[in-house]
Amino acid sequence: MMLTTRLLKVxxxxxxxxxxxxxxxxxxVQGIPEKLKEKAHAVxxxxxxxxxxxxxxxxTRKKHTVITILDEEGLKYGHLYIDYNxxxxxxxxxxxxxxxxGNKLRKLKKEEINDIGNVSETNLFDDYRYKSVQFNYAxxxxxxxxxxxxxxxxxxxxxxxxxxxxxDDVSVQASSLQIEMPANMQLRYKEINGVASVEKSQNGANTxxxxxxxxxxxKAHEPYAPAWSERGPxxxxxxxxxxxxxxxxxxxxxxxxxxxxNLLNKGRETLPPRVVNEIQTLVKGxxxxxxxxxxxxxxxxxHTRYISIQLGIGGLQPFEASLVAEKGYGxxxxxxFFTKAMLKTIGVESHxxxxxAGEATADILTDFPAQQFNHVILCVxxxxxxxxxxxxxQTNPFGYLSNFTANRHTLLATPSGGVxxxxxxxxxxDNQVSxxxxxxxxxxxxxxxxxxxxFKGIFYDDMIGLIHENNQEKTTISLxxxxxxxxxxxxxxxxxxxxxxxxxxxxAFDADLKKLTSPSGSRLFVTPDIFFKEDGVPSxxxxxxxxxxxxFNNISYNDEIEIQLPTYQAVEALPTDVSFTSKFGTFxxxxxxxxNKLLLTRKFTRNNGKYKANDFAELIDFYKKISKADRAQMVxxx
Numbered sequence: 001m002m003l004t005t006r007l008l009k010v011x012x013x014x015x016x017x018x019x020x021x022x023x024x025x026x027x028x029v030q031g032i033p034e035k036l037k038e039k040a041h042a043v044x045x046x047x048x049x050x051x052x053x054x055x056x057x058x059x060t061r062k063k064h065t066v067i068t069i070l071d072e073e074g075l076k077y078g079h080l081y082i083d084y085n086x087x088x089x090x091x092x093x094x095x096x097x098x099x100x101x102g103n104k105l106r107k108l109k110k111e112e113i114n115d116i117g118n119v120s121e122t123n124l125f126d127d128y129r130y131k132s133v134q135f136n137y138a139x140x141x142x143x144x145x146x147x148x149x150x151x152x153x154x155x156x157x158x159x160x161x162x163x164x165x166x167x168d169d170v171s172v173q174a175s176s177l178q179i180e181m182p183a184n185m186q187l188r189y190k191e192i193n194g195v196a197s198v199e200k201s202q203n204g205a206n207t208x209x210x211x212x213x214x215x216x217x218x219k220a221h222e223p224y225a226p227a228w229s230e231r232g233p234x235x236x237x238x239x240x241x242x243x244x245x246x247x248x249x250x251x252x253x254x255x256x257x258x259x260x261x262n263l264l265n266k267g268r269e270t271l272p273p274r275v276v277n278e279i280q281t282l283v284k285g286x287x288x289x290x291x292x293x294x295x296x297x298x299x300x301x302x303h304t305r306y307i308s309i310q311l312g313i314g315g316l317q318p319f320e321a322s323l324v325a326e327k328g329y330g331x332x333x334x335x336x337f338f339t340k341a342m343l344k345t346i347g348v349e350s351h352x353x354x355x356x357a358g359e360a361t362a363d364i365l366t367d368f369p370a371q372q373f374n375h376v377i378l379c380v381x382x383x384x385x386x387x388x389x390x391x392x393x394q395t396n397p398f399g400y401l402s403n404f405t406a407n408r409h410t411l412l413a414t415p416s417g418g419v420x421x422x423x424x425x426x427x428x429x430d431n432q433v434s435x436x437x438x439x440x441x442x443x444x445x446x447x448x449x450x451x452x453x454x455f456k457g458i459f460y461d462d463m464i465g466l467i468h469e470n471n472q473e474k475t476t477i478s479l480x481x482x483x484x485x486x487x488x489x490x491x492x493x494x495x496x497x498x499x500x501x502x503x504x505x506x507x508a509f510d511a512d513l514k515k516l517t518s519p520s521g522s523r524l525f526v527t528p529d530i531f532f533k534e535d536g537v538p539s540x541x542x543x544x545x546x547x548x549x550x551x552f553n554n555i556s557y558n559d560e561i562e563i564q565l566p567t568y569q570a571v572e573a574l575p576t577d578v579s580f581t582s583k584f585g586t587f588x589x590x591x592x593x594x595x596n597k598l599l600l601t602r603k604f605t606r607n608n609g610k611y612k613a614n615d616f617a618e619l620i621d622f623y624k625k626i627s628k629a630d631r632a633q634m635v636x637x638x
Contacts, residue, residue: 027143028102029068036171039218041074042067044164045143046174051159053181057243061150061159068143077170078144080133085315087153087245090131097135098143108133108146128315155242156249156260156316156371158187162234163213168221176212177235183207186240188251190368195233211235223538224619225547226610227362238370254369258411258418261316261352265413268320269341275325276345283346293380293387294398296342304338305329306392316371332376335391339378351379351412353388355405355423360552363408366420377405379412379421388423395468397499402461403553407608428554428585428605430502431457435483435559437531443566443638445524447516451483451531456504458553463505467495479509483531488513524566524636528575528600529589532559533630537623540616549611549619551584561600568596568636575632583611584622589629598634 032043045066052060069078084090095108114132135144163175179187180203187209191197199210213233225231241250249260282299283292307329318333321341330338340350356364357375364372380387390396390405407425411418433456439449455463466475476490489512496506517526571593579588585606592599604626611619 026102027066027068027098027145029100029141029143031102032068032173033215035217036173036215037070038171039169039220040171041071041169042069042077044077044170044172044175047163047172047176049159049161049175049177051177051179051181051237053158053179053185053187055182056185056239056241056248057153057155059152059155059158061152062148064145064147066143066145068141070141072138072140073169075138078134080131080146082131082133082148082150083128084131084150085128085154089151091149091151093131093133093148094146095133095135096145097137098145099139100141100143102143105137105142108135112136153244155239155244156251158237158239160229160234160236161211162228162232164216164232165228168219171218172213172216174212174214175216176210177237178208178210179237180206180208186252188238188240188368188370190236190365191234192229192236192365193231193233195235198235219546220543222545222547222616224549224551224616226550227360230362230550231547236365236368236370236372238368251369251371253418254411254420255417257369257371258413261354261411261413261418262415264317265337265352268318269337269344271321271341271345272325275342279342279345289348289382290387292346293343293348293389296339296346296348297389297391297398299342300335300339300391301394301396303328304335305394306335307331318376332392336376336378336389339389339391343380349381351381351414351419353377353379353410353412355410356408357405359403361408366409369418373411375405377401377410379410395464397501397503399501400503403458404461425608426457426502426554428556428607431459431553432556432558433459435532435557437559437561438564439561440564441516441524441526441566443519443524445515445517445519447511447513449511449513449531451507451509451511453483453507454498454504455507457502458555460503460505463495463507464497464503467497467505479507483511484533485511485513485531519638522638523572524568524638526563526634526636527631528561528563528591528598528634529602529630529632531561532557532602533627537627538616538620540620545613545616548613549616551606551608551611554606554608556605557602559600559602561598561602563598563600565596565598565636566638568638570637571634572637573633573635575629575634578625578629578632580625582618582622583607583609583615584619587622587626587629589632591634 027045036043045068048064050062052062067077069075082090093113097105099105112133112135116130116132133146159177161177164170164172181187183205189198189209195211195213201208238251240252247263250256279296279299282295286292286295304324305328308331318337319330321338324330324334324338336352340352343350353376354373355375355377356373378389378391380389387399388401390401401423403426406423409420409422411420433453435451435453437449437451439447441447466478475493479490480486480488491510493509498504498506516530517524574593575591577590587604589600589602
C-alpha cells in the first residue's frame with residue numbers, strides 16, 4: 001500500500017500534553033474574536049504541539065488542543081484520532097467538555113476511548129492502531145479539550161506543522177510547535193509561506209525551537225488554489241541523523257535518504273528457485289530488454305495482488321521478495337521490491353523509487369531532504385528511455401504512469417544512494433479526448449446520433465473503470481453525463497481498451513434524443529455544439545482573489561460533428577467561427593454548411609502550470625469565451 005500520509009505529518013493530531021488537572025482558562029465562546037467566527041464551523045482555540053527529542057532513537061510527542069464546535073458541520077473537528085504501533089505508545093490521554101460559557105461539564109470517560117485496529121479487505125497486515133475519541137454531545141456551541149502523550153521511536157518522522165491544515169471552515173485562534181532536543185543534535189527545518197521565524201532558546205543542555213501563529217481567520221475556498229502545504233503558513237522538520245528499530249539513518253542529503261532505503265532493503269531480495277526458473281523461462285526468446293521487462297511486469301500482475309501493509313520500521317520496510325512470492329500479495333513497497341528482484345534474475349537493473357503520489361497532490365520540497373513520500377514505484381533505466389512501473393495495479397498498461405504519479409519528483413534508491421529525478425509529464429496530446437458525432441436532426445427537434453470517442457491518458461483513467469466493472473447501468477449514466485445527453489436512449493454501446501504506451505478507451509454508441517430542441521413556430525433553434533459544452537467556468541467569488549492558480553494537467557479535446565439537417569427554407573443564423581489563444585491554452589471552433597449538412601470542428605487545449613492570483617480574472621475570461629462559443633446557436637426557417 002501507499003506509505004500513509006499520517007507518517008508524513010505524523011497525523012495532524014499527534015503531539016502535546018498539558019495534563020488537564022485544573023481549569024486555568026475559561027473557554028467561553030465570547031472569547032473568540034468575531035472575525036474568527038465568520039464562515040467557521042469550528043475554531044481551534046489553542047493547539048500546542050511539542051516534540052521532546054531525547055536522543056537519536058527516542059522522542060516524546062505531546063499535544064494539548066482546545067476546539068470550539070460552533071454547529072453540526074463542525075462536529076467532525078471534535079473527533080480525535082491518535083495512531084500508534086509497536087514503536088510508539090499513547091499515555092495520559094485526557095479530555096474535558098465545556099459548555100458555551102466555558103463551564104466544565106464533565107471529563108472524558110474510558111468507554112468514550114476506542115482502540116481500533118487498522119485492518120480491512122485491502123489492509124490485512126498492519127500493526128498500526130488508533131485511539132478514537134469523541135464526546136457524545138451536540139448542544140451548540142460547545143468546547144472540547146484534549147491532551148495526551150506519545151512515547152515514540154519512529155525517528156524518521158518528526159513533525160510537519162500547518163496550522164488549520166487544508167480546511168476552509170476552521171479558524172485558528174492560537175497554534176504552536178515546539179521542538180526541544182540536545183544541543184549537540186541538529187534539527188533540520190524549513191519555514192514556508194510566510195510563517196514567523198523560529199524563536200530559539202536554551203533549556204539547560206537542550207536547544208528549544210518554537211513557532212507560533214495566532215488569529216488565522218477562514219480562508220474562503222478559491223478554485224484551482226494550490227495545496228495548503230504550498231500556501232498556508234507552516235514548518236517542515238526532519239532529523240539529520242537518527243536510529244529506528246536498530247537501523248541508523250541520515251537525512252542530511254537526498255543521497256543519504258536513498259542510502260537509508262537501501263539499508264532497509266538489504267538482504268531481502270532473494271527469490272525461491274521456482275520463481276527464478278519461471279522468470280528465466282518466461283523471457284527466453286525475447287530479444288530486447290524492454291520485451292523482457294514487459295514479460296516480468298505481466299507476470300507480476302497475474303501472480304500478485306495489492307494489500308496495504310504497515311509492519312516494521314515505521315511502515316517503511318518492504319516484505320522480503322520470497323514472502324511476496326509465497327503469499328502472492330504485498331503493498332507498494334513489497335510489490336515494487338519483488339519486481340526489482342525478478343528483474344535482477346534476468347540481468348535487468350532497476351531502482352526502488354519513492355514518490356509522493358495522488359491526483360492534484362503537491363510535489364515534494366526538493367530542497368528539503370526528508371521522508372516526504374507516500375508511495376513506491378519502480379524505475380527501469382533503458383539505453384534510450386526509462387520505463388516506469390506502477391506495481392500495485394493488476395490492470396495498468398505496461399509503462400504507463402497516470403496523473404497519480406506522473407510529472408513529480410521521485411527518489412531513486414541507486415547503488416550509490418538517493419538520486420532525485422522527475423517522472424515524465426503527460427502532454428496535452430497524451431491527455432486527449434477525441435469525439436466524432438454523426439447526427440440526423442428532425443424537423444420536430446428530435447435527433448438520432450452515432451458517437452465514437454477516444455479517451456486517452458488521464459481521461460483513460462476516468463473511463464477504464466467502466467470496462468472493469470462491466471455494469472451496463474453505470475456505463476449508461478456515465479455516457480449520458482459525459483456527452484450532456486440528458487435522458488436520451490442509448491443503444492449499441494461498445495467499449496474497448498487500447499493498451500498502448502499512452503492507453504485509451506474507445507467508446508461507441510447510438511443515441512436517440514426525443515427532444516434535442518423544440519421548434520418555435522416555423523423556426524428551429526439548434527445548438528450544434530451540444531455534446532461538448534464547457535460548463536466548468538470557475539466562479540470569481542465575491543472577494544478579491546488572494547491565492548495563486550494551479551492547473552494540474554495538460555489536456556486537449558479534438559471534436560467533429562456532422563449534422564444532417566431537416567429540409568429548410570433558409571438558414572437565418574449560423575454561428576461564427578471562433579479562435580483565440582491565451583497563456584492558459586487555445587480554443588478554436590469552425591462551422592461549414594454544405595447543402596443540408598453542417599460540419600463543426602472544435603479544438604481545445606489547456607496548459608498546466610502555476611499562475612499568479614491576478615491571472616485568475618483572465619482564466620475566468622478564457623473559460624467564459626469557450627462557454628459562450630459552445631452555446632452558439634444556428635436558426636433554421638423550416
